[in-house]
Amino acid sequence: MIQFQTVTKIFKDGTTAVDELSFHIREGETFGLIGTSGCGKTTTLKMINRLVEPTSGTIQINGSESTSQDPEELRRQIGYVIQDVGLFPHYSVQQNIATVPKLLHWDERRIASRSEELLQMVGLDPETYSERKPQSLSGGQQQRVGLARALAANPPIILMDEPFGALDPITKRQIRAEVSSLFKHINKTIVLVTHDVFESFELCDRLCLLDDGKMQQIGTPQELLFEPANNFVDSFFASNRFQLELLSVTLSDILEQKNGEGELYWSPPLKEEQEDDEVKPNRTLYHILEEMEQRPQENLAIIHRVEKRVIDSLGFSDLLDRFQQYKRKRKRREQDG
Amino acid sequence: MVDLWQFIVSNQAEILDQTIEHIGLTFVSLLIAMAIGVPLGLLATRLEKVSGPVLGAVGVIQTIPSIALLGFMLPLLGIGALPAIVALFLYALLPIVRNTYSGINEVETSVTESARGMGMTGGQILRKVELPLATPVIFAGIRAATVINVGVATLCALIGAGGLGEFIFRGIALNNSIMILAGALPAALLALGFDFVLGLLERNVSKFLKPLSYGLAVVLVFVSLYSVSTVFSQDQFRIGVPPEFLERADGYKGLTQQYDLDMPVVEMNASLMYQALDNKRVDVIVGYSTDGRIEAFDLKVLKDDKNYFPPYECAPIVKEDFAENYPDVIAAINKLAGKISTQQMTQLNSAVDHKGQEERAVAKEYLQVLDFRTEINRQGDPDILIGGKLQTEQFILAHMYRMLIENYTSLDVGLRSGLAGTQIVFNALTNNEIQLYPEYTGTGLHVLLPPSKQVTDSLGNDRDAVYNYVAEQSLQQFNIRWLQPLGFENTYALIMRREQAEQLGIETISDLADYLSADEIE
Numbered sequence: 001m002i003q004f005q006t007v008t009k010i011f012k013d014g015t016t017a018v019d020e021l022s023f024h025i026r027e028g029e030t031f032g033l034i035g036t037s038g039c040g041k042t043t044t045l046k047m048i049n050r051l052v053e054p055t056s057g058t059i060q061i062n063g064s065e066s067t068s069q070d071p072e073e074l075r076r077q078i079g080y081v082i083q084d085v086g087l088f089p090h091y092s093v094q095q096n097i098a099t100v101p102k103l104l105h106w107d108e109r110r111i112a113s114r115s116e117e118l119l120q121m122v123g124l125d126p127e128t129y130s131e132r133k134p135q136s137l138s139g140g141q142q143q144r145v146g147l148a149r150a151l152a153a154n155p156p157i158i159l160m161d162e163p164f165g166a167l168d169p170i171t172k173r174q175i176r177a178e179v180s181s182l183f184k185h186i187n188k189t190i191v192l193v194t195h196d197v198f199e200s201f202e203l204c205d206r207l208c209l210l211d212d213g214k215m216q217q218i219g220t221p222q223e224l225l226f227e228p229a230n231n232f233v234d235s236f237f238a239s240n241r242f243q244l245e246l247l248s249v250t251l252s253d254i255l256e257q258k259n260g261e262g263e264l265y266w267s268p269p270l271k272e273e274q275e276d277d278e279v280k281p282n283r284t285l286y287h288i289l290e291e292m293e294q295r296p297q298e299n300l301a302i303i304h305r306v307e308k309r310v311i312d313s314l315g316f317s318d319l320l321d322r323f324q325q326y327k328r329k330r331k332r333r334e335q336d337g
Numbered sequence: 338m339v340d341l342w343q344f345i346v347s348n349q350a351e352i353l354d355q356t357i358e359h360i361g362l363t364f365v366s367l368l369i370a371m372a373i374g375v376p377l378g379l380l381a382t383r384l385e386k387v388s389g390p391v392l393g394a395v396g397v398i399q400t401i402p403s404i405a406l407l408g409f410m411l412p413l414l415g416i417g418a419l420p421a422i423v424a425l426f427l428y429a430l431l432p433i434v435r436n437t438y439s440g441i442n443e444v445e446t447s448v449t450e451s452a453r454g455m456g457m458t459g460g461q462i463l464r465k466v467e468l469p470l471a472t473p474v475i476f477a478g479i480r481a482a483t484v485i486n487v488g489v490a491t492l493c494a495l496i497g498a499g500g501l502g503e504f505i506f507r508g509i510a511l512n513n514s515i516m517i518l519a520g521a522l523p524a525a526l527l528a529l530g531f532d533f534v535l536g537l538l539e540r541n542v543s544k545f546l547k548p549l550s551y552g553l554a555v556v557l558v559f560v561s562l563y564s565v566s567t568v569f570s571q572d573q574f575r576i577g578v579p580p581e582f583l584e585r586a587d588g589y590k591g592l593t594q595q596y597d598l599d600m601p602v603v604e605m606n607a608s609l610m611y612q613a614l615d616n617k618r619v620d621v622i623v624g625y626s627t628d629g630r631i632e633a634f635d636l637k638v639l640k641d642d643k644n645y646f647p648p649y650e651c652a653p654i655v656k657e658d659f660a661e662n663y664p665d666v667i668a669a670i671n672k673l674a675g676k677i678s679t680q681q682m683t684q685l686n687s688a689v690d691h692k693g694q695e696e697r698a699v700a701k702e703y704l705q706v707l708d709f710r711t712e713i714n715r716q717g718d719p720d721i722l723i724g725g726k727l728q729t730e731q732f733i734l735a736h737m738y739r740m741l742i743e744n745y746t747s748l749d750v751g752l753r754s755g756l757a758g759t760q761i762v763f764n765a766l767t768n769n770e771i772q773l774y775p776e777y778t779g780t781g782l783h784v785l786l787p788p789s790k791q792v793t794d795s796l797g798n799d800r801d802a803v804y805n806y807v808a809e810q811s812l813q814q815f816n817i818r819w820l821q822p823l824g825f826e827n828t829y830a831l832i833m834r835r836e837q838a839e840q841l842g843i844e845t846i847s848d849l850a851d852y853l854s855a856d857e858i859e
């Protein structure tokens with residue numbers, strides 16, 4: 001979908017912000033650009049929609065070189081969300097969302113119904129918020145509108161630069177969770193810039209870790225954690241390692257029975273019927289342990305059933321044991337391979 | 338208050354005319370400033386390199402005193418509405434350019450960046466995002482420019498552009514506060530009114546933007562047509578007249594009746610007149626017969642063949658009690674009596690106006706030629722203040738008296754020269770704010786005393802008779818003593834370019850009147 005080929009950006013003042021960067025972002029994945037502040041994440045992102053032009057190298061989007069397209073036309077097909085949102089203060093929420101559709105000359109009715117749909121999608125009641133001005137919204141609500149605006153013309157690619165960076169921790173968590181599930185529904189190619197490793201682990205399928213404009217490693221969160229390409233990658237995650245490991249390992253990773261057979265339930269269930277209290281196998285251990293702490297009952301466990309037969313029952317300490325086993329297994333695999 | 342009302346009612350036609358001229362000057366210059374200032378401010382935001390020079394330049398223009406700016410305009414664009422509009426336009430530029438620049442720059446970068454990121458073109462960002470967001474700031478600049486322009490436009494009366502300044506300057510010259518108010522009050526109301534209207538406009542700017550820009554275009558077309566037409570319609574014979582002369586008893590009205598003169602009048606500042614004549618912006622002026630620029634610009638004083646202008650012998654005047662208390666000062670002053678001829682005074686004036694010498698140096702040199710002492714120059718707190726009007730010779734004379742008094746008495750003298758208008762200087766003298774200034778007998782007769790027409794007719798053109806009458810009456814009425822005359826006369830005079838006068842064979846004012854009436858018949 002997006003292909004960087006030895007892309008370098010040197011600013012007029014001589015700063016090399018991006019240094020010979022090559023990678024491929026696949027269609028439909030959520031791709032994270034991470035690294036310390038000033039490592040070149042924003043510059044890399046802005047080269048995709050040509051807000052910054054590379055000094056050398058090429059960027060292909062959908063197989064055609066980005067420089068061969070008119071920059072404005074290109075940008076209208078790429079959603080763009082930034083930390084400070086940048087809503088137009090003199091426009092209503094609805095007018096803000098309508099920006100790109102208007103540029104694309106959609107008819108009024110289509111724009112109205114689309115903006116209503118989008119407001120609902122980002123969790124804002126259209127009747128209450130359509131006619132409001134941005135300054136009457138909270139930071140979280142503004143970012144929701146910003147997201148709706150980026151999605152308005154249904155662009156296949158969305159670029160996000162620290163979209164949750166300016167929000168308070170509670171709002172941030174909440175929106176992040178919503179966005180995470182939204183992303184799963186809308187099948188878009190998303191490039192997310194963040195300096196928050198937890199965020200990148202929660203949201204991204206694959207990560208690209210940059211340092212000083214150079215790529216250090218590219219891969220899934222687990223790969224970066226358990227198979228670091230160099231010392232920098234290793235030390236980058238060192239201080240949060242345990243938490244990140246829990247965030248990167250999913251329930252299905254640690255089940256005895258592989259290939260995702262059977263069903264998983266909470267026991268005792270929160271609801272009347274056990275069948276209604278299902279656990280998704282792709283939940284991370286972190287979230288499962290967290291939920292275990294939050295549920296009111298004692299002696300909680302996750303039951304694994306295959307064809308109505310219970311083959312596994314995992315309590316808190318069992319989960320941690322399995323997690324340790326999994327890590328050892330990975331390490332062996334790494335040493336062998 | 339009642340007087341003011343009566344004055345306004347009885348002069349309503351003229352006030353209305355001046356108000357319309359005033360609005361015209363303000364608005365036309367403002368619209369041009371908007372049409373040029375907003376794009377200029379935008380340019381500065383786009384090219385950071387030019388922003389410094391552009392903002393600097395418009396800032397510097399703002400620091401030029403308005404009267405000086407009008408003076409610069411004179412040789413370039415002459416007199417009348419065009420140079421006034423250009424000067425006003427230049428003044429209006431700073432607030433508009435600066436506010437456009439800062440208004441656009443104050444738009445948050447996150448807003449413009451997201452606009453760009455969504456695929457808006459530069460023009461779309463400007464029209465849909467930056468300009469709407471900067472509008473309140475730009476409008477504040479336009480409002481400031483309007484208020485400035487309403488004020489500065491009063492000065493445009495000095496270069497014959499009309500407007501409410503005409504009454505203000507005539508009022509200042511005659512020390513007539515009613516007349517000043519009759520000009521100043523409508524000007525203040527105009528400023529408030531414009532500010533209010535612009536405030537309304539600002540709140541509804543989106544609705545007005547289109548009609549406003551069309552209106553702007555129409556006005557610009559008219560202005561350019563108008564200015565072109567004024568530039569090319571200069572074959573008419575015009576006379577430049579200072580405000581004071583228009584209202585004086587021995588002024589313009591009497592002159593036109595006596596000689597049956599008929600020509601378009603341009604009211605303008607006395608000190609700018611000679612230049613306007615030299616630049617062929619007017620063809621005749623009412624000036625002073627001793628002005629140095631007559632020599633410098635090679636001008637010709639027309640002979641007053643019907644003896645319209647009374648004698649204007651120059652003599653220092655003081656309060657009677659001062660004369661009694663300071664006989665030594667009076668003696669020092671009188672050393673100069675009869676020592677300066679009209680021709681000598683003209684040369685002294687010319688040395689200052691044309692050759693650019695300092696008044697002080699010119700005064701000192703002349704006193705030295707006459708063998709007076711000039712070495713002492715006291716710098717302490719003055720015991721005596723010498724006043725003077727805005728004319729060059731009054732400055733020179735003030736310096737001469739200062740040197741004489743400081744060298745021949747033990748007193749310390751200060752100067753208060755350059756006061757605007759006869760009444761102002763005279764009031765300063767009677768109120769003991771100054772102790773001495775040179776006055777002219779004709780002015781004393783017509784401005785200070787104004788006697789009945791019978792009396793002036795009986796005095797006629799007799800120098801001594803006028804001096805004696807004025808001296809006697811001044812003592813009686815104001816307790817003012819006229820000292821001995823200096824020797825020269827500085828009368829009002831009609832002045833033309835020598836070249837043109839000779840070409841047309843005009844020697845006297847009657848010749849001029851004949852020429853004009855013949856011209857009309859053609």
Ligand SMILES: Nc1ncnc2c1ncn2[C@@H]1O[C@H](COP(=O)(O)OP(=O)(O)O)[C@@H](O)[C@H]1O
Pocket residue numbers: 011012013015016017035036037038039040041042043044
């Ligand atoms: N317009 C610019 N001109 C010069 N240097 C820049 C510019 N933009 C960014 N940089 C520099 O490039 C480097 C990378 O910046 P950026 O991509 O914004 O980093 P990040 O988003 O990872 O924090 C930094 O050193 C920054 O100072």
Ligand SMILES: [Mg+2]
Pocket residue numbers: 041042043
């Ligand atoms: Mg950044």
